[in-house]
Amino acid sequence: MSRNNWLLMLSVGVLSFALMSQGANSADSTEQINNDSCMKCHKRNGAMQGHHAQEQLKMSCSSCHGEQGNHPKKPNDLMVFSVENDMTIDTKNGVCLKCHSPKKIAQAEWTHNVHAQKVSCTSCHKLHPESDPIMGLGAKDSSNVCRNCHTVQR
Amino acid sequence: MENSRRHFLKSTCALVAGVSVYPLSRDQANADTGIRINNLKYAMLHDETKCIGCNACVEACREVNHVPEGVTRLSIEQSGPYGKYPNQYYHFSRHSCQHCEDAPCVNVCPTGAAFIDKENGIVSVNADKCVGCQYCILACPYDVRFINPVTKAADKCDFCRETNLKQDKQPACVEACPTKALVFGNLKDPESELVMLLKANPTQRTKLDLGTRPKLFRITAKQGEIIL
Ligand code: SF4
Numbered sequence: 001m002s003r004n005n006w007l008l009m010l011s012v013g014v015l016s017f018a019l020m021s022q023g024a025n026s027a028d029s030t031e032q033i034n035n036d037s038c039m040k041c042h043k044r045n046g047a048m049q050g051h052h053a054q055e056q057l058k059m060s061c062s063s064c065h066g067e068q069g070n071h072p073k074k075p076n077d078l079m080v081f082s083v084e085n086d087m088t089i090d091t092k093n094g095v096c097l098k099c100h101s102p103k104k105i106a107q108a109e110w111t112h113n114v115h116a117q118k119v120s121c122t123s124c125h126k127l128h129p130e131s132d133p134i135m136g137l138g139a140k141d142s143s144n145v146c147r148n149c150h151t152v153q154r
Numbered sequence: 155m156e157n158s159r160r161h162f163l164k165s166t167c168a169l170v171a172g173v174s175v176y177p178l179s180r181d182q183a184n185a186d187t188g189i190r191i192n193n194l195k196y197a198m199l200h201d202e203t204k205c206i207g208c209n210a211c212v213e214a215c216r217e218v219n220h221v222p223e224g225v226t227r228l229s230i231e232q233s234g235p236y237g238k239y240p241n242q243y244y245h246f247s248r249h250s251c252q253h254c255e256d257a258p259c260v261n262v263c264p265t266g267a268a269f270i271d272k273e274n275g276i277v278s279v280n281a282d283k284c285v286g287c288q289y290c291i292l293a294c295p296y297d298v299r300f301i302n303p304v305t306k307a308a309d310k311c312d313f314c315r316e317t318n319l320k321q322d323k324q325p326a327c328v329e330a331c332p333t334k335a336l337v338f339g340n341l342k343d344p345e346s347e348l349v350m351l352l353k354a355n356p357t358q359r360t361k362l363d364l365g366t367r368p369k370l371f372r373i374t375a376k377q378g379e380i381i382l
Pocket residue numbers: 250251252253254257258259260277293294295296297298299310366
């Protein structure tokens with residue numbers, strides 16, 4: 001085997017090792033939040049896989065849902081962002097606005113401005129799945145999102 | 155005659171508050187005296203106070219009229235935000251062919267490809283006759299014409315003359331609009347929703363001073379009015 005070939009194989013080896021370890025890294029990156037003590041009971045709710053689960057962000061369930069407090073007894077102060085919940089829009093959105101400034105999100109998408117106090121962030125955004133379904137919608141699909149609420153009777 | 159003149163005066167007075175007074179009643183007077191030339195003149199109204207800028211109209215037009223990506227027959231122009239967070243709002247206005255009664259695009263077209271449909275006043279393009287010289291694109295004061303990259307002919311809104319109108323449907327953009335901000339209709343039909351709205355609201359048309367007699371009307375948004 002010529003020296004060149006040997007060098008080539010070595011570099012391929014190094015490269016694939018690098019790629020593999022990177023792959024392993026990204027698979028691991030949501031591990032921390034999914035080992036959160038909440039998950040001992042909440043396994044049935046599925047894993048937290050979204051952008052906010054990245055290890056670098058150092059977020060835990062309580063970063064958004066609040067501290068455990070009385071939970072699982074009722075009443076408790078945990079924040080649940082489902083539609084049936086009676087939290088006000090301002091309270092729900094206040095959680096997101098702790099990190100996301102109105103100015104920045106307005107730059108990303110103008111509709112943030114006009115819905116600021118009328119719609120909760122979670123009406124459009126889903127944080128738990130691996131990718132937020134509202135992100136990267138095509139022109140037609142995003143029009144359809146508007147139509148879901150804004151359609152008047154004919 | 156006396157009667158129709160009084161009618162004319164009455165409806166004109168009703169419109170005095172309006173920004174533009176479109177001579178709707180003249181056509182009615184014609185009908186009274188039996189000088190019916192034709193009784194179809196299509197026009198469109200964009201109620202900017204209802205528009206939410208969703209672009210459903212743009213997408214529907216693209217689909218129904220097979221408008222390729224990269225070009226469009228209409229666009230919704232956004233301005234804003236106005237006001238202070240968290241009470242901000244935008245204005246939207248429709249940019250598309252105005253179906254001018256005296257259409258510069260038709261006047262300059264050397265081949266007759268750009269034409270006005272005498273039956274209904276729609277300004278349209280016969281793609282087979284178009285040689286792509288682009289005179290019309292330059293002549294149009296509203297900047298709404300483009301060369302269709304597929305047909306290589308000049309293209310623009312034709313009120314869906316070749317598509318939805320043939321099937322007795324409303325234009326695609328009108329059908330798609332979730333807030334009913336777009337109203338299409340016959341200016342010569344006093345009972346039509348379009349004429350009713352034109353009589354009841356102050357409306358505007360763009361670049362009236364050019365004498366093109368455009369037929370795209372708008373109800374302009376007042377401050378903070380978009381509340382949907
Ligand atoms: S708006 Fe432009 S394209 Fe439309 S009729 Fe007038 S001149 Fe022609």
